[in-house]
Amino acid sequence: MVITDIRLRRVRATMPTDGDHWEERLVRPIDVYPEYRTRDDHEGGVQTPDGFAFIAHFVEIETDDGLLGRAGPVPETVAWIVARELRPLLTGQDPIAGEKLWDQMHRAQVHGRQGATMLAISAVDCALWDLRGRLLGQPVYRLLGGPTRDEVPAYASMLGFSVRDLDRVRARAIEYKKRGYRAQKWFFRHGPASGYEGLRANVDLVRTVREAVGEDYDIMFDCWQSMDVSYVTELAARIAPYRPRWLEEVAMPDRIDSYRELRQRLRIPLAGGEHEYTRWGMRRFIDTGALDVVQPDIYWCGGLSETLKIAAYATAHDLVTIPHGHSAAATLHFSLTQSPMHTPYQEHLVKWNAIHQFFLVNPVEPVDGVLRPNDEPGLGMEIDLSRADADEIVFA
Structure with missing residues (x-):
């Protein structure tokens, strides 16, 4: 069994909300500057009259046996690193060899020991655990x-x-x-x-x-x-x-x-x-x-x-x-x-x-x-695309 595909699934939705989803933001390090201290901007999407509109990117890893592991959602910048930087390191590899794959990703990203690159490695690692659990029909725990x-x-x-x-x-x-x-x-x-x-x-x-x-x-x-x-x-x-x-x-x-x-x-x-x-x-x-x-x-x-x-x-x-x-x-x-x-x-x-x-x-x-745990194989990453306003494969 080898990894044949690493793709990014982008889904859009508007989550119903009773009023504004984000009522108030937290203090931030940049608040030492007055032009930022009074801002009430929020993350993760946009509040609309119909609810909170957002985009989610999921990492999906597939094998030649048709197994799939999933992780996410991750920011688009992280999805880009998975697709452009990590994908070449994973294609054709054994998905069970997680320690080897983690070490290779980490060693290859010499400028990515922190920040967005580490978020990308994290998502891949979790998707691989999800895949292994599905392979064995067991929850990862x-x-x-x-x-x-x-x-x-x-x-x-x-x-x-x-x-x-x-x-x-x-x-x-x-x-x-x-x-x-x-x-x-x-x-x-x-x-x-x-x-x-x-x-x-x-x-x-x-x-x-x-x-x-x-x-x-x-x-x-x-x-x-x-x-x-x-x-x-x-x-x-x-x-x-x-x-x-x-x-x-x-x-x-x-x-x-x-x-x-x-x-x-x-x-x-x-x-x-x-x-x-x-x-x-x-x-x-x-x-x-x-x-x-x-x-x-x-x-x-x-x-x-x-x-x-x-x-x-x-x-x-x-x-x-x-x-x-x-x-x-x-x-x-x-x-x-x-x-x-x-x-x-x-x-x-x-x-x-x-x-x-x-x-x-x-x-x-x-x-x-x-x-409480359940017995769903993997990490429990089955997604319901009927809830999406739009669904597409990007960076395939």
């Missing part, structure tokens, strides 16, 4: 030695919900707790350039969420790479009484010394790593003692194969590994192979998952706050 449990608790990741309207924050926090989510993560809208007014607004968000959900319930807050040591030190001092389980991505990922210094200063644990790549990149955080929770993204850091290696290294340091939630289907297969001690939650990005899983026949959705 079984191929990896799972499951370690019957269900995985989910935390609600509230990106895109309003954070400045505190009445809506309170109502949503109560609602998602009632839905059974074991924890919630909210996203700050303000960084250092917003001054003390923004700092107070961030504190108000934390206080509102804590008061809404009550005690003995985990709440986390994402800084999205947009802060620095002095700002986070002050922010942490003000929100410490509300006991966040962690602060996430407190600075840009190359500022590892900032993470280390903050971890030494603060009583609030630190999480991060979603914008780092491969075991070598994540090793810097772990060896430096910069994080309490490691968060590789399976579709970004190098794929499922690489995430398993990162988690193994983190586990050797007794760190928690909870992958970033952009790849819900693949992430569930990962979570089901890990000890509950080291992967106690799975992130569920409420609004992003609605987009990324719109075409999936069996999307990964929490029921009463937990995610």
